[in-house]
Amino acid sequence: MKFQPIHRSRIVAALQEYGPMTTQELADQLDLPKKIVASCIANTRYLHPGKILRVVRRLPVTGQWGRDVAVYAAEPGPDADCKVNPAKRRKQVQTRYREKHKALISARSLKKIPSPINPFMGLVARENRSALARYSRITG
Secondary structure (H helix, E strand, O other): OOOOHHHHHHHHHHHHHHOOEOHHHHHHHHOOOHHHHHHHHHHHHHHOOOOOOEEEEEEOOOOOOOOOEEEEEOOOOOOOOOOOOHHHHHHHHHHHHHHHOHHHHHHHHHOOOOOOOOOOHHHOOHHHHHHHHHHHHHHO
16 A cells, blocks of 8 residues: 555644544544555654654543554644553453443352242342342242
């Protein structure tokens, strides 16, 4: 893929006009493939380090694996410090996992009860479990 300076000027103009954006937002704004925008930004940052484009912050990626998404601005200077505390990131991942798999975790925790009343009790909301347990004892 050949690098074209016209893309760089369009990217810089868009960043100056609309403010900091990610590569996906730039690609949508300029109607270009994301691959072209990403390679143009990478080449510009390689050829002119700290002079044209810089990373102002990083957005965390959720729902998929990968690096955090860089947000670029058309201004000179060093990149922003984007260090992520590994313990904090791990806690965020575990929280998302618990939210996503709440029913499964509840069902597993019911196995620890010596006499389970209903195998589907883990799928019921916690606030309704006691009422359902009483009902199943009466009817069962």
